[in-house]
Amino acid sequence: MPSVPSPSEARSSGPAVPGRDGTILEAHNLIKTFRLGGRDVTVLHGVSLKVKRGEFVALMGPSGSGKSTLLQLLGGLDRPTSGEVILDGEVVSRLSEGEATRLRRDKTGFVFQFFNLIPLLDVYENVALPFTIAGVDPRRGEAAARIVDVLEMVDLVGCERNRPDQLSAGEQQRVALARALVCRPAILLADEPTGNLDYANSGQILDKLWRSCDERGQTIVLVTHDARAAAHADRVLVIGDGAIRDEIELGRRKEIDPRPLITRLAQLGL
Numbered sequence: 001m002p003s004v005p006s007p008s009e010a011r012s013s014g015p016a017v018p019g020r021d022g023t024i025l026e027a028h029n030l031i032k033t034f035r036l037g038g039r040d041v042t043v044l045h046g047v048s049l050k051v052k053r054g055e056f057v058a059l060m061g062p063s064g065s066g067k068s069t070l071l072q073l074l075g076g077l078d079r080p081t082s083g084e085v086i087l088d089g090e091v092v093s094r095l096s097e098g099e100a101t102r103l104r105r106d107k108t109g110f111v112f113q114f115f116n117l118i119p120l121l122d123v124y125e126n127v128a129l130p131f132t133i134a135g136v137d138p139r140r141g142e143a144a145a146r147i148v149d150v151l152e153m154v155d156l157v158g159c160e161r162n163r164p165d166q167l168s169a170g171e172q173q174r175v176a177l178a179r180a181l182v183c184r185p186a187i188l189l190a191d192e193p194t195g196n197l198d199y200a201n202s203g204q205i206l207d208k209l210w211r212s213c214d215e216r217g218q219t220i221v222l223v224t225h226d227a228r229a230a231a232h233a234d235r236v237l238v239i240g241d242g243a244i245r246d247e248i249e250l251g252r253r254k255e256i257d258p259r260p261l262i263t264r265l266a267q268l269g270l
């Protein structure tokens with residue numbers, strides 16, 4: 001039986017060379033052009049960034065500014081037109097499809113903006129998917145324990161048998177978050193993971209994400225429109241028209257106060 005993947009195992013045994021300065025994720029001059037209705041539309045105009053291991057980074061910016069596109073490139077779900085993504089020491093664009101899939105599976109958890117749950121699977125089976133794909137029986141042993149653990153974290157105990165169409169949008173989003181976290185990925189890439197949650201639920205999830213950074217060294221890249229969510233990050237990158245326009249260093253704080261960030265964003269006209 002294949003072993004349950006764990007980020008610490010993946011980190012210590014893999015061929016990856018961690019960045020000398022503790023960098024886990026780097027982007028160099030990413031350009032992304034889509035072909036749309038017979039013409040080329042450039043969405044990212046040369047984005048470079050670095051994320052340190054254990055860091056919590058938020059990406060903010062107006063609708064259509066390229067946040068989801070950038071997140072997909074960072075997670076190796078799509079390839080840039082030019083430029084490079086380096087994930088835990090591996091240059092994603094130099095990998096074959098198979099190697100990129102392996103890297104993605106071993107190192108990343110992804111929460112999609114529109115959930116991408118499997119409609120015919122129930123909550124437990126959706127969350128268990130990374131184990132099922134890896135050939136691990138999700139009803140036994142450590143895999144089962146981790147599924148229970150993550151379902152508790154997102155407060156979905158009791159909903160295990162529901163299918164996605166029997167859940168609210170907020171509940172579906174929490175299933176997507178649980179699925180992304182169940183293998184304890186080295187880096188979590190989350191596209192508006194609290195976009196459909198009410199104030200209390202979203203606060204709880206963000207608190208849990210913040211704790212997983214602070215206590216377990218989880219690296220998080222969070223895309224959000226919500227300054228209150230972004231205020232949980234150590235650093236906020238502001239994207240506009242396909243480029244990084246500003247970087248706001250907040251630092252790790254126990255008391256999350258969104259007011260300084262809101263003031264700064266207002267000064268930037270956001």
Ligand SMILES: Nc1ncnc2c1ncn2[C@@H]1O[C@H](COP(=O)(O)OP(=O)(O)OP(=O)(O)O)[C@@H](O)[C@H]1O
Nearest residue numbers: 034035036043062063064065066067068069070113
């Ligand atoms: N596969 C695609 N083909 C063509 N154009 C695309 C594709 N994906 C994204 N785009 C375009 O790229 C631009 C940026 O889209 P993206 O989804 O990255 O924005 P976003 O910042 O995530 O917006 P939102 O906040 O609304 O989610 C948009 O104009 C969109 O139409």
Ligand SMILES: [Mg+2]
Nearest residue numbers: 067068113191
């Ligand atoms: Mg988006």
